[in-house]
Amino acid sequence: MTEIFTGSFTQQEPIPAEGIEAAMAVLHHGRLHRYNTDGNEVAEAALLEEEFAAQMGAKYCLACASGGYAMATALRACGVKPGDRVLSNAFTLAPVPGAIASVGATPVFVEVTADLTLDLDDLADKLDQARVLLLSHMRGHICDMDRLMAMCNAAGVTVIEDCAHTMGAKWNGTWSGRHGAMGCYSTQTYKHVNSGEGGLLVSDDPDLMARAVMLSGSYMLYGRHRAAPPPEAFADVRLETPNISGRMDNLRAAILRPQLHNLDAQARRWNDRYKVLEDGLADTAGLTLIPRPDHESYVASSFQFLLLDWSDAAITDVLSRCAARGVELKWFGADDPQAFTSKYDSWRYANPQPMPRTDRILKGVIDMRLPLTFNLEDCAMIARIIRAEVAAVWQAQAA
Ligand SMILES: *Cc1c(COP(=O)(O)O)cnc(C)c1O
Numbered sequence: 001m002t003e004i005f006t007g008s009f010t011q012q013e014p015i016p017a018e019g020i021e022a023a024m025a026v027l028h029h030g031r032l033h034r035y036n037t038d039g040n041e042v043a044e045a046a047l048l049e050e051e052f053a054a055q056m057g058a059k060y061c062l063a064c065a066s067g068g069y070a071m072a073t074a075l076r077a078c079g080v081k082p083g084d085r086v087l088s089n090a091f092t093l094a095p096v097p098g099a100i101a102s103v104g105a106t107p108v109f110v111e112v113t114a115d116l117t118l119d120l121d122d123l124a125d126k127l128d129q130a131r132v133l134l135l136s137h138m139r140g141h142i143c144d145m146d147r148l149m150a151m152c153n154a155a156g157v158t159v160i161e162d163c164a165h166t167m168g169a170k171w172n173g174t175w176s177g178r179h180g181a182m183g184c185y186s187t188q189t190y191k192h193v194n195s196g197e198g199g200l201l202v203s204d205d206p207d208l209m210a211r212a213v214m215l216s217g218s219y220m221l222y223g224r225h226r227a228a229p230p231p232e233a234f235a236d237v238r239l240e241t242p243n244i245s246g247r248m249d250n251l252r253a254a255i256l257r258p259q260l261h262n263l264d265a266q267a268r269r270w271n272d273r274y275k276v277l278e279d280g281l282a283d284t285a286g287l288t289l290i291p292r293p294d295h296e297s298y299v300a301s302s303f304q305f306l307l308l309d310w311s312d313a314a315i316t317d318v319l320s321r322c323a324a325r326g327v328e329l330k331w332f333g334a335d336d337p338q339a340f341t342s343k344y345d346s347w348r349y350a351n352p353q354p355m356p357r358t359d360r361i362l363k364g365v366i367d368m369r370l371p372l373t374f375n376l377e378d379c380a381m382i383a384r385i386i387r388a389e390v391a392a393v394w395q396a397q398a399a
Pocket of ligand 1: 066067068069092095096136138139162164165185186187188197198199
């Protein structure tokens with residue numbers, strides 16, 4: 001019997017009951033704007049920032065409109081100006097080069113390795129080309145952060161981390177987002193917590209964070225934050241920094257707080273699912289699993305493998321066979337980017353130069369979403385289907 005998978009790869013879990021209740025309370029009182037507080041009331045947005053800062057061991061946190069906004073704000077706070085160059089990953093998604101373009105800067109792309117992390121040797125060659133690195137922990141794969149930080153510190157390059165896929169993950173015991181000067185997170189529906197849209201920015205640097213708070217549109221109300229730097233940090237910044245509104249509202253913050261309290265438990269559930277897929281696909285001829293280093297504690301909200309050096313025709317054959325059995329796989333090698341996939345050479349505004357090493361990897365990367373609405377048996381079935389279809393095409397190629 002041919003198994004067909006009938007689950008949805010895009011269906012997230014419902015908002016937890018606690019979040020719905022907190023959201024209803026905000027709707028009932030109507031004070032959705034973060035600075036619209038009654039007497040001594042503390043806004044949900046301010047509580048969210050206080051709690052997330054504590055959770056990440058950060059001094060400061062700012063809640064904002066999106067992950068993309070958090071990255072652009074971090075770039076601005078770090079002094080990136082129009083015409084500057086910013087180092088970033090060639091293998092990432094469109095909001096990352098988009099954040100760089102939004103401040104009038106130009107990305108300098110760094111190659112990806114077969115482990116799907118930033119190629120640190122290529123980075124070493126390019127470190128003298130920019131003073132900021134916007135590092136994307138794409139699909140949750142974390143490079144050797146100890147080596148990366150040592151290199152960037154020595155070169156005087158400021159690191160901003162894009163943790164859209166690593167909220168709750170760690171490298172060598174340190175939370176992702178806490179190695180660089182600023183860490184950016186997304187709370188958009190497909191990430192690790194879901195408020196539809198939203199972003200969080202963390203830092204220990206009072207000057208950078210004072211700038212970020214002013215940029216987000218705090219007028220002179222920054223004193224109402226609970227995870228912002230002290231008033232002295234705002235003394236000059238408050239009159240020098242443009243307002244580029246991108247605040248988070250209390251409704252989203254209310255939905256997020258209980259989800260963040262539950263982040264570790266959700267991470268374990270994701271990783272249980274990942275393990276089932278990884279085990280189910282182990283030792284499949286022609287298929288390369290992505291090694292996970294000992295220093296990396298990941299949150300596996302997605303799954304990748306490589307069909308390295310396969311022909312385009314064979315890969316499209318695998319994808320269509322899996323799709324016919326209900327398994328939706330995304331390919332980063334298609335000439336025209338589809339749905340949420342995107343490729344550096346399609347970001348024409350950035351005038352990308354050819355990157356042969358990255359092209360080879362992108363041609364082979366297969367990507368799958370792993371929503372928590374899948375149970376372990378779903379994951380086992382998905383692995384059986386992929387394994388069978390990869391084997392069928394592999395054998396046909398060999399024949
Ligand atoms: C989703 C995402 C972001 C942030 O996205 P927003 O939709 O702006 O919240 C940043 N980087 C990567 C790699 C992403 O996938």
